[in-house]
Amino acid sequence: MREMHPMFDGRLTALLDVEEIRQLRIRHARCLGGGDFEGFDQVFTADAVVAVADGEMSGLPAIKAGLAEAYRRYDRDARNHYAFVHAIIRSSTRLPITTSP
Known part of the structure; x- marks a missing residue:
């Protein structure tokens, strides 16, 4: 495997971290919206x-x-339905991204 420049490695790691947080928020909304309380094992x-x-x-x-x-x-x-909708589109996640090695 080719070694990656530290600048790109740090930025890629930050982007992957942001995506992991985004997916966690989606899992949370799906569990809560669907009444899947056992699914919270994968959230909390x-x-x-x-x-x-x-x-x-x-x-x-x-x-x-x-x-x-x-x-x-x-x-x-x-109705066996949670009364709230969790909007996740307005959220923002910011991590410090270093551009210098």
Whole structure:
């Protein structure tokens, strides 16, 4: 394999990092929108903390339970459907990109 110039290696790594974050946000929106609370294993770490308007959930089991409860609470028409849409198109992720070796 050909060795890459450090400038390009750093920029490529930053772009891959941004894409990984973007994919994580998409997984989160899909899990929440689809009620796939077990899928949060692929979104949150075991020690994650989620802060929401009415409190905080610490640890993966509490996050799953808390989001499942919110899902039930906001499903006022009993449609088995989460009442919110998570827009991810307006988000931005910025990482410092070094252009000099």
